[in-house]
Amino acid sequence: MSKPTIENPKINGPKSDPLDLIDQAANIHNNTSFDVVHKDFGAFLEKFVVFPCSQPPLKPLSGLTFAVSDSIDVKNHISGFGSPSWKATHKPAKKMAVIVADLLKRGATCVGKTVSGELGFGIAGENAYNVTLDNPQFPEIVHGGSSSGSSVAVASGIVDFALGIDTVGDIRIPASFCGVIGFRPSHGAISTIGVIPNSGSLDCVGFLARNPSVLQRLAHPLMQVNPVAPEIPRQLIFAEDLFELCEVTKDKIKSIIAKAITERSGYKSPISVNIIHHIASNVPSLRIFYGKDVNVQDERAILATLSFVMVSLQR
Structure with a gap:
């Protein structure tokens, strides 16, 4: 087998330990500038x-x-x-x-x-x-x-x-x-x-x-191996105001989701939130979008704006 070099490091393997790979890379680096x-x-x-x-x-x-x-x-x-x-x-x-x-x-x-x-x-x-x-x-x-x-x-x-x-x-x-x-x-x-x-x-x-x-x-x-911590129960959050924009009634959707959750282990019962209120409470920089006098029409406009912003950021 040829000696490892920068061009031909030969440090990869299907069962390689990441720490071993780092050790080998450190040895290779000693011959480089x-x-x-x-x-x-x-x-x-x-x-x-x-x-x-x-x-x-x-x-x-x-x-x-x-x-x-x-x-x-x-x-x-x-x-x-x-x-x-x-x-x-x-x-x-x-x-x-x-x-x-x-x-x-x-x-x-x-x-x-x-x-x-x-x-x-x-x-x-x-x-x-x-x-x-x-x-x-x-x-x-x-x-x-x-x-x-x-x-x-x-x-x-x-x-x-x-x-x-x-x-x-x-x-x-x-x-x-x-x-x-x-x-x-x-x-x-x-x-x-x-x-x-x-x-x-x-x-x-x-x-x-x-x-x-x-x-x-x-x-x-x-990065030493640590004992696996107990898994924290997961919880689904139901954004009620978002589902009000759907053609299907939100109560029917919630019923279907609740049934699906009960059939899966590791999940706590779902909770419902108003996503606009949630954002206003937890993201200070977006709080200016939401005031005390905001009505349902305004909320839908805010949701559309946030959706547009997030899609634009992904482009």
Whole structure:
């Protein structure tokens, strides 16, 4: 068998352990070089320093610096989700995201928040509110998204690694564009508590780094096999005002859904909500669409507007 190289790594196999693959990639990297630039290329929204927890002794990640995407909470800083409007209507985080707290506890130092795609969307990584972002390694092409700033910060050599959110390639795509390594763990392997969700059933906290050895240092303490937690009962929420727009009566639909739920295990009884009220109560930046004097006609217009916005964001 030929010796592994960058062109012929031979590290994939049907039964390979992900940690073993990272170890092999780290060994391959020792024979390669990377062009470190040490300019931020517009990657950062904020620069600050959050030092790791009490030292000494040295921790597993001591000496490593990292940045976090704008959708991940850092205590006393606002997670803007790539949108000035979102940032203007939300308050600073009261707690660290679980993954950020874990990294600090293990000795890493957080140095800032990075640019992300607006509301977590955008494969190209272009954000109309942050037009100064450039690709450090390949200036002639875009940097990719939506974890664009994190990828650029790593590619420029400013940080050893960065956090981003991968929903449908949002770490792996910018990593490939900027010539760095993007690692998306299995769904649920890294806690998403303290992360603004784009799609909860797909969102994963992942890492970007120049050197596989850094991923090796991250993966071993953070991705050990843990006992499976008891499954939380699932619950279906019935949006009554949406079903009022259907030709079939909502009572008939609710009856069919309730019967289907009782035939499935792991589900609690469904509950009914008014989706307009729910949005107004839980999404501050959209509260302006709903006032005390809104009537049924207005509610339907609001629903149509929200539907149009969500479809447009997916294009």
